[in-house]
Amino acid sequence: MQHDGCPCGALSLLTPFGASYYAKSKSLCPTHYQLLMDRGWRRSGTLFYLPDASRSCCPHYTIRLPVAEFKPSRDQRQALHRWNRYVLGDKYGEEMKRRHPKSKAEKKQQNNAFDLMTNVHESEAQTKDSDLKPEHVFTVTLEPDTYTNEKFALFSNYQRHVHHETDADITREGFKRFLCGSTLHRHADATDGKPLGSYHQCYRLDDRLVAMGVLDLLPHAVSGAYFLYHSDFEKWSFGKLSALREAALALEQGYEFYYMGYYIHGCKKMRYKGDYKPQYVLDYHSGEWDVMDDEMRAFMDRRKYASMSMERRREVKAVDSRPTHDVLTGEANGNLHPADDKSPLPNHQQPNAAAETDDIIHHPTALAAYHSKLSLLALGMPGVLTPAQLHATVDLDTMRLCLGGGGRAGSDVHEMREIASWDSGSEMDRGSIKGQVAEFAAAVGPEVAGRVVLDFGR
Numbered sequence: 001m002q003h004d005g006c007p008c009g010a011l012s013l014l015t016p017f018g019a020s021y022y023a024k025s026k027s028l029c030p031t032h033y034q035l036l037m038d039r040g041w042r043r044s045g046t047l048f049y050l051p052d053a054s055r056s057c058c059p060h061y062t063i064r065l066p067v068a069e070f071k072p073s074r075d076q077r078q079a080l081h082r083w084n085r086y087v088l089g090d091k092y093g094e095e096m097k098r099r100h101p102k103s104k105a106e107k108k109q110q111n112n113a114f115d116l117m118t119n120v121h122e123s124e125a126q127t128k129d130s131d132l133k134p135e136h137v138f139t140v141t142l143e144p145d146t147y148t149n150e151k152f153a154l155f156s157n158y159q160r161h162v163h164h165e166t167d168a169d170i171t172r173e174g175f176k177r178f179l180c181g182s183t184l185h186r187h188a189d190a191t192d193g194k195p196l197g198s199y200h201q202c203y204r205l206d207d208r209l210v211a212m213g214v215l216d217l218l219p220h221a222v223s224g225a226y227f228l229y230h231s232d233f234e235k236w237s238f239g240k241l242s243a244l245r246e247a248a249l250a251l252e253q254g255y256e257f258y259y260m261g262y263y264i265h266g267c268k269k270m271r272y273k274g275d276y277k278p279q280y281v282l283d284y285h286s287g288e289w290d291v292m293d294d295e296m297r298a299f300m301d302r303r304k305y306a307s308m309s310m311e312r313r314r315e316v317k318a319v320d321s322r323p324t325h326d327v328l329t330g331e332a333n334g335n336l337h338p339a340d341d342k343s344p345l346p347n348h349q350q351p352n353a354a355a356e357t358d359d360i361i362h363h364p365t366a367l368a369a370y371h372s373k374l375s376l377l378a379l380g381m382p383g384v385l386t387p388a389q390l391h392a393t394v395d396l397d398t399m400r401l402c403l404g405g406g407g408r409a410g411s412d413v414h415e416m417r418e419i420a421s422w423d424s425g426s427e428m429d430r431g432s433i434k435g436q437v438a439e440f441a442a443a444v445g446p447e448v449a450g451r452v453v454l455d456f457g458r
Helices: 030-037 074-088 090-099 104-112 116-121 149-161 172-179 231-236 238-253 268-275 294-302 308-321 358-362 366-372 387-393 433-444
Strands: 010-013 020-027 042-044 047-051 061-066 138-144 195-205 208-218 221-229 257-259 280-282 289-291 400-402 413-415 453-455
Touching: 020 433, 030 195, 030 208, 030 221, 074 090, 074 116, 074 231, 074 238, 116 238, 149 172, 149 208, 149 221, 149 231, 172 221, 195 238, 208 231, 208 238, 221 231, 221 238, 231 238, 238 257, 294 308, 387 433
Parallel strands: 010 453, 221 257, 400 453
Antiparallel strands: 010 020, 020 047, 042 047, 061 257, 061 280, 138 195, 195 208, 208 221, 280 289, 400 413
């Protein structure tokens, strides 16, 4: 089965658990993963998941950086300059100044206008003068996400020194499962030829692998899945260096956006992602992207779960339900007397911004929602279609199911309506095939639901 030059995806349906909905991929087109990410999904190896942001103890927000608008901060620029000086060496720098002196105007322009592309590539193994050699040879290459012993050695060092794991925790199979052999298909974009799929961006200093980024390259995004570096180089701020280089890759190759993974406002270690500006945060209810400015951060401080569209809806609802008073008598129009009108609750006592349905109010935590046995369609999980939206956009009867072969060409693939027990179930019943398929379609959205082959394998 072929679709736009890329095999159609095959996804295994997994039971919702905790504060996320999971699906396991056997084969997926980067275009489909782009659609999933823009609904709030992320992947870890072959596992794809959509967190329940409204019930999580620490909501995970999808953010993205439009790279054409990116303005690196002073400390980000300094980290890059420090690394470039280290790689090139002092002698190289002094000799370059002597051979290619800059005028005062050029120096002023250089100080005032930071060019990301020029500075990112400055330390790479290329020079204006063939006889002038830098102190170190630094190269960065984009390679398939395949396993090598060199990559595993770097992974082992990183896990020990950064995550304090033991030998028992670090295995080749775990590394392969986590960071190698993604099910996203690698191929060239049909429009402009840029690479799509999963890759390793390998940083080598004097032929030694010192750092590696695990990247998903999608039609409109460079998505950073993981980054690791050797402990010998921890003082060089490789977190900043990698972010700048990945943003530069998105700018240079025309991917348009850089996705740094989930932003978790309640976690101080994750807030650094907001330092790469301007970031935009996905509203899981409206599908819109809101700028993550000081107002948005203050909103996230006030609300356990922040959705601008839901907040606007709450404000309209509050205005519509507020009693109006007769100008002459001061009596309330309706049954409520002015003396009985209550002031708004303090922000920390306000109901959850997503609590617009009885189901969310009755099942406020992830554990309560899970034990309720209700369908995602009834629970109102952010990013999931409502029953009305599902009926309007997805034909469940024609969705495809694999009964063997994992969705590959020649396997036993059928439309849902061909299944004998299809009409005996309900869309709202998680125990039925129809109910599970309805949940899946509502979680992945109409475009993906209509193109992938679904199976119930584990």
